[in-house]
Structures are given as C-alpha cells and as structure tokens.
Amino acid sequence: MIKPTDTSEPWRVGVLFSRTGFMSVIEETQLRGTLLAIDQINDSGGINGRPLEPVIYDPGSDTRSYGQLAKRLMVVDEVSTIFGCYTSASRKSVLPVVERLNGLLWYPTLYEGFEFSPNVIYTGATPNQNSMQLCSLLMKLYGDRFFFIGSDYIYPRESNRIMREMVARSGGSVVGERYVRLGASRLEFEPIMQEIKLAKPDVIFSTVVGDGTVFLYQAYSDKGFDPKKMPIASLTTCEAEIAAMGHDVGEGHLTAAPYFQGIGNNQNSEFVKSYQKRYGDDAPTNMCLESSYFQVNVFAKTLERANSLETPVLRAMVMGSEFEAPQGAVSINPNWAHADLWSRVGRANRNGQFDILFESRTTVKADPFLIGSGRCTVAAAAV
Structure with a gap:
C-alpha cells in the first residue's frame, strides 16, 4: 500500500543488483550509480521535502532470486518502484511480478529489444x-x-x-x-x-x-x-x-x-568527479553505471511533479521526460517507454x-522492434 503524500516519511524504493556471484563485476557498479544518485538527491533536500530510502537486496547472480526478491520488495516491504537487473533473464524473472502486482521496474541495461511492458521503463540501449x-x-x-x-x-x-x-x-x-x-x-x-x-x-x-x-x-x-x-x-x-x-x-x-567515461562534456566531468570522490580516483565509470544513475534522476524529477508513487501516475508522467545525463541530453520516448540515447x-x-x-550527431530514437531499421549504416563516423 502506498503511503499518503501528506507525510514527511521517506519515499521507499527497491534496489535489486547483485553484489556477489559472476554478475557482480558489472552489477556492483550499477548499484553504485543508483546509490550515488539517491545520495545526491537526498543531499539536495530530497523530493518535496522527503528523502529517498533504498531497500536493497542482493540476488547473488541467481536468476530466480530476482523474481523472488522483487515479490518480497512489493509484498513485504510495500515498495512499488524497483531499480534493478542486468541480464534479460533477470528482467524476465521480475517482469511477471511487477505486472501482476502493478509495480514499476526501471531497467538500466542494454538489451535485445522486442519487448514492451506497461510496468517497465527501459533506459538501456536497444x-x-x-x-x-x-x-x-x-x-x-x-x-x-x-x-x-x-x-x-x-x-x-x-x-x-x-x-x-x-x-x-x-x-x-x-x-x-x-x-x-x-x-x-x-x-x-x-x-x-x-x-x-x-x-x-x-x-x-x-x-x-x-x-x-x-x-x-x-x-x-x-x-x-x-x-x-x-x-x-x-x-x-x-x-x-x-x-x-x-x-x-x-x-x-x-x-x-551510449556512454564512455572519456566523452567530453560538463555533465560527465561532474559525474566522474563525484563518482571517483566516493569510490576512488581509479574507479572507472561505465555505460550501465551511467544509465543506473540517470534513471534515478529521471524518476526523481517525475516524482517531484507527481508527488505519488502510484505506478499509473508515475508512468504517465514520465513519458517525454528529458534529463541532461552524463552521456548528453536523454529522454523517455512516449511511444515505447524506452530512452532515446546517444550512439x-x-x-x-x-x-x-x-x-x-x-x-551520433544527436540522440537516436528508441526503436525496440526495429520498425524503421534497414541495412546497418552509420550516418556519420569519425575514425
């Protein structure tokens, strides 16, 4: 049950990335990107005066555990919004849970496309x-x-x-x-x-x-x-x-x-600086970390306007949202609930x-079903 909006209690969100097992090499960085964004938001006063509170579980790189822990987040912890998953197998494990219980999964990883769910916001590349x-x-x-x-x-x-x-x-x-x-x-x-x-x-x-x-x-x-x-x-x-x-x-x-640490823009410079201040000067950023980071910020901007964690309200309001991410300006494509990203x-x-x-000269619109795609051509390249 979602708490009333006239309260000072934290906004609770689920976080589901593996810190152990064979996927931890990348999912640990996704967790770090998520928590960095949450901490920055809270340091700036939270959302409408209320901090974000992450409820974190480690699925241990076990596919079935993602679905089981997603259910625990929604049923036991009463969380409706979840940030998580790297592999498509783990996403597929969580998908029936958020669809059945009407939650919202924010999925920050590139994937194979050919999927659409009213309960997922896809922020990785297609x-x-x-x-x-x-x-x-x-x-x-x-x-x-x-x-x-x-x-x-x-x-x-x-x-x-x-x-x-x-x-x-x-x-x-x-x-x-x-x-x-x-x-x-x-x-x-x-x-x-x-x-x-x-x-x-x-x-x-x-x-x-x-x-x-x-x-x-x-x-x-x-x-x-x-x-x-x-x-x-x-x-x-x-x-x-x-x-x-x-x-x-x-x-x-x-x-x-969509993103490499070495791209040059002010947003990325500040992002890398903040990340390395927290995790060490030799800690590299990466595309999965960056999308985990920017999707929390997109969520926060949407929640500020919606002032509600109700899935239908959040999902409707996030469509078309824009954010100056470290990779450059990104947006949530309202046709697919996928992000328009840089290539x-x-x-x-x-x-x-x-x-x-x-x-790419600008963002590439998400086309998860490859409706408008033909031969593999590049509009502009600098080699």
Missing part, C-alpha cells in the same frame, strides 16, 4: 542504438566475416540473431557461433579460440557477460591474436570489465555504447578507457 552502428563500423574497418560468441541465455541468442540479419543484409557472413554457460570458467574458452583460429574471421562479436567476459578476452590474448587485425567487438564490454581483465588485455577491442563506438586504449571512433 539494437538500433548500438548494434546497427557497430555492424557498419566493423565491416568498414575490418571485414565482413564474423564469429559470434555469447553467454547461453536470452540476450546473447537474440542479439546474435539480430546481428546475423544485419551482417547478411550488408553482404557479410557468420563463420561460427558458439555459446558458453553463465559463469563459464577460463578453460571453457580455450577450445573456442582454436575454432576461431581455424575459421579465420575478420571480427569476433561477443555477447558474453559477467566474469566470462574477462576470461574470453584473456583467452584471446593467450592465443596471441591481434586486435588490430581481428578485434573482439561487443555491446556489453565496458570499463568495468576492461579493468578486471587488465588494460593491456582489453586494448584495441571495440564496444558500442557511440569506442576502442579500448592502454589506460582502460575508450577512444571514440563514432558518435
């Missing part, structure tokens, strides 16, 4: 905001023979299906496709490296997530492959994984994302950061 741009740049710079490797769950399989279609439409081919289990060990990547050596692709497209990302790139390095000739390109490998695998291991590989492609350097190879 394929038309990252896959299309990456496909085009890879074919321009490296060649048209792709080898796919992903973690074995919904997001990698669906993302690879979409990328396969984009590659084929542009005259390319997929010369191999392999999947590893979530939580795969480093040894499990070694035979795949041998397959890649025999297949001789121009590009490796990775949708591996969690600790497996670190092991994939380390196995690649151990095999002696050269990223100047055959890089790993990803939608999921960000500054957090580069730091974990070693900057020398990550150097030369590509990622498509960028970066190449990792020896310092663990990304040099920008491509940047």
Whole structure:
C-alpha cells in the first residue's frame, strides 16, 4: 500500500543488483550509480521535502532470486518502484511480478529489444542504438566475416540473431557461433579460440557477460591474436570489465555504447568527479553505471511533479521526460517507454578507457522492434 503524500516519511524504493556471484563485476557498479544518485538527491533536500530510502537486496547472480526478491520488495516491504537487473533473464524473472502486482521496474541495461511492458521503463540501449552502428563500423574497418560468441541465455541468442540479419543484409557472413554457460570458467574458452583460429574471421562479436567476459578476452590474448587485425567487438564490454581483465588485455577491442567515461562534456566531468570522490580516483565509470544513475534522476524529477508513487501516475508522467545525463541530453520516448540515447563506438586504449571512433550527431530514437531499421549504416563516423 502506498503511503499518503501528506507525510514527511521517506519515499521507499527497491534496489535489486547483485553484489556477489559472476554478475557482480558489472552489477556492483550499477548499484553504485543508483546509490550515488539517491545520495545526491537526498543531499539536495530530497523530493518535496522527503528523502529517498533504498531497500536493497542482493540476488547473488541467481536468476530466480530476482523474481523472488522483487515479490518480497512489493509484498513485504510495500515498495512499488524497483531499480534493478542486468541480464534479460533477470528482467524476465521480475517482469511477471511487477505486472501482476502493478509495480514499476526501471531497467538500466542494454538489451535485445522486442519487448514492451506497461510496468517497465527501459533506459538501456536497444539494437538500433548500438548494434546497427557497430555492424557498419566493423565491416568498414575490418571485414565482413564474423564469429559470434555469447553467454547461453536470452540476450546473447537474440542479439546474435539480430546481428546475423544485419551482417547478411550488408553482404557479410557468420563463420561460427558458439555459446558458453553463465559463469563459464577460463578453460571453457580455450577450445573456442582454436575454432576461431581455424575459421579465420575478420571480427569476433561477443555477447558474453559477467566474469566470462574477462576470461574470453584473456583467452584471446593467450592465443596471441591481434586486435588490430581481428578485434573482439561487443555491446556489453565496458570499463568495468576492461579493468578486471587488465588494460593491456582489453586494448584495441571495440564496444558500442551510449556512454564512455572519456566523452567530453560538463555533465560527465561532474559525474566522474563525484563518482571517483566516493569510490576512488581509479574507479572507472561505465555505460550501465551511467544509465543506473540517470534513471534515478529521471524518476526523481517525475516524482517531484507527481508527488505519488502510484505506478499509473508515475508512468504517465514520465513519458517525454528529458534529463541532461552524463552521456548528453536523454529522454523517455512516449511511444515505447524506452530512452532515446546517444550512439557511440569506442576502442579500448592502454589506460582502460575508450577512444571514440563514432558518435551520433544527436540522440537516436528508441526503436525496440526495429520498425524503421534497414541495412546497418552509420550516418556519420569519425575514425
């Protein structure tokens, strides 16, 4: 039951990210971005004089636990708004809970698209905001023979299906496709490296997530492959994984994302400064952290106007909302309840950061069902 608005009690919200298990390498940073935003809002007086109070649970990288803890948040803790989830599998676990109990999940991670729910606000990138741009740049710079490797769950399989279609439409081919289990060990990547050596692709497209990302790139390095000739390109490998695998291991590989720490604008400079003041000068920011941060701010602006945590009220009022995020100005697209975001492609350097190879001129409108998307073309690139 939602508390009345004429009270000084805190606004309670749920937070559902893994601090333990194989997904903690990235979800810990999402938790940090969420809490940084909450603390900044509270330091500024809260929302309509009331602080935000996070109710935090650690699902431990277990898919079923996300759904179970979402139910606990809504039934036991009486929370209706939840910030959380990285993998599509964890989102799918929470989805029936928020739909049945009429909660609102704010999902800050890139995903495969082709989903719409009246109980989710999607603030991560969809394929038309990252896959299309990456496909085009890879074919321009490296060649048209792709080898796919992903973690074995919904997001990698669906993302690879979409990328396969984009590659084929542009005259390319997929010369191999392999999947590893979530939580795969480093040894499990070694035979795949041998397959890649025999297949001789121009590009490796990775949708591996969690600790497996670190092991994939380390196995690649151990095999002696050269990223100047055959890089790993990803939608999921960000500054957090580069730091974990070693900057020398990550150097030369590509990622498509709305945000990189190295982009230059005042909002990002202040964001990085605030984050590193709290978590250490050597703590990198990343795309998933940034979307976790800005979505809390979008929520806060909406709650200030609505003065209610009722899901129908919040959802209706958030449509079309704009915010000056660290990546640049973003907005919630009222057609889909997905965010209109920037498109960028970066190449990792020896310092663990990304040099920008491509940047969209403005935000790219969310098109989760790829209704307006054709061949994988890039409107403007600076390489």
